[in-house]
Amino acid sequence: MNGTLNNMVGMICNVLYMQLNNCGTSCNLLKCWKWDITQLITRQLQMQAKYAVLILNRPITQNQEFITSLWNNALVRVTVDGGTNRWDKFLKELPDSEQNTIKLPDLITGDFDSISQDILQKYTKSCKVVHTPDQNYTDFSKALMELQKHCDQQELEIEDVVTICQSSGRLDQILGNIQTLFLAKEKTLLRPNTRLYIMTDDAVSWLLCPGHHIISIPEPTRLHKRAWCSLVPIGATCTNMTTSGLKWNLDDEPLRFGELVSTSNTFDGSEKVTVKCSNTVLWSMRVPSLTDAHYVRSESNPNP
Ligand SMILES: Nc1ncnc2c1ncn2[C@@H]1O[C@H](COP(=O)(O)OP(=O)(O)OP(=O)(O)O)[C@@H](O)[C@H]1O
Ligand SMILES: Cc1ncc(C[n+]2csc(CCO)c2C)c(N)n1
Structure with missing residues (x-):
């Protein structure tokens, strides 16, 4: 009896799922996702997109114009621990005339074992700084938790999170970043419909x-x-x-x-x-x- 009831509940849930997620194509029985990153990589379209950008601790190697546009058009800007040093270095390499057109980070997080004291002091004056000392999660995972808290507090709805992080140097960190992609879904570090990307060099x-x-x-x-x-x-x-x-x-x-x-x-x-x-x-x-x-x-x- 219980089995039959469970089956019926399962069927009803599936039908609801289909109605919510059917993308009007061949996917009638499976949940369907459409992915189009054009908005995130095209300057004019970035202005309409609702996304957050996160800078992790790796050299920023993408085109300067692309990064500054992605950053300035974001709804929320986050630098993560040593990622703040990388961001500061990136800014210093911009032409002088451009440096003061770049918005400040909204949030700086991390256990702060990598950020330099000078940089931390420099940004503490004007940015929200959240110390995340828990040694059971990476600074990337904790940054996503703080980002979601920040969005909830500020009533910001973000649809995409773009993480800038070159895949280099440490295989364990690269795998740790993939683990964070899983945690974001499985432990709902972000809202279930928020799309999370890692952007490496190209x-x-x-x-x-x-x-x-x-x-x-x-x-x-x-x-x-x-x-x-x-x-x-x-x-x-x-x-x-x-x-x-x-x-x-x-x-x-x-x-x-x-x-x-x-x-x-x-x-x-x-x-x-x-x-x-x-x-x-x-x-x-x-x-x-x-x-x-x-x-x-x-x-x-x-x-x-
Ligand atoms: N070599 C690397 N390759 C890929 N990602 C990295 C690498 N180093 C750092 N990161 C990412 O940048 C985030 C911030 O790095 P952080 O400055 O805290 O360095 P860390 O102390 O080595 O990292 P963690 O504290 O998370 O172990 C990390 O959580 C990780 O996601
Ligand atoms: C089983 C297990 N393995 C490794 C770590 C260490 N660790 C994982 S994430 C992290 C934070 C780095 O900022 C640290 C130190 C742990 N806690 N548990």
Whole structure:
């Protein structure tokens, strides 16, 4: 009896889920997500987007104009521990005339084992500083918790969180950052519908949960000769994956370390990639315009 009741409740929940999330395409039975990062990488569109930007402790290597525009157009700006030193260095390398057009961080967090005392003092005067000493979570994870608190206090609704963090130096930290992507979902560090991205030099990564995903491929990515993308089953086998829009597609196949992991994949020229997956996987793709010196300018003025 209990089993039947549970099944019925499950069916009703699924129907509600479908109605809430049906994206009007082929995904009638699975939760469907549409991903389009164009707003986040195009200066004019950034002004309409509701996002937060987080700077972690790695060199900031993207195009200066891109980073300053992403920063100034954000609803919330956060630097995390040693990320504050990196931000200060980035600012000092800007032309003098630009330095005072850059907004201050809204929030500085961390256990403060990496930020220099000078920088901490400099920003404490004008920014909200939150010390997060807990040694069971990384400063990135704790920064997301503080970001959500800040948004709740200020009644700010953010749809996307863009984390700037080059993948270099320490493999454990890189894996720790992926763990934070999982924690953000599983422990709801952020609101369930908030999208969380990690932006490395010229690539963007995020988690695809079990379900159906439609990923818009930005034009600079599609047109790039050495475009790449990857689908990596982190932590657990993805027992079934089906894709379209890739050079090497999967057809209801398992992805597992020791068997098949889709690295160095690329696109077939389609505007969208679709992914149907039974388990969470890490999606990454090259976005060459993040480091391209001309992209942001040519976006705002087609005839520079
Ligand atoms: N080598 C690295 N590769 C990738 N991410 C990094 C690396 N170093 C630091 N980070 C990220 O920057 C965040 C802030 O770094 P922080 O300045 O606190 O350095 P840390 O003390 O080594 O990091 P944590 O305190 O989180 O262990 C970290 O939580 C992590 O997410
Ligand atoms: C099982 C286990 N492994 C490692 C750490 C250490 N650690 C993990 S996150 C973090 C914070 C760094 O700012 C530290 C020190 C722990 N606590 N528990």
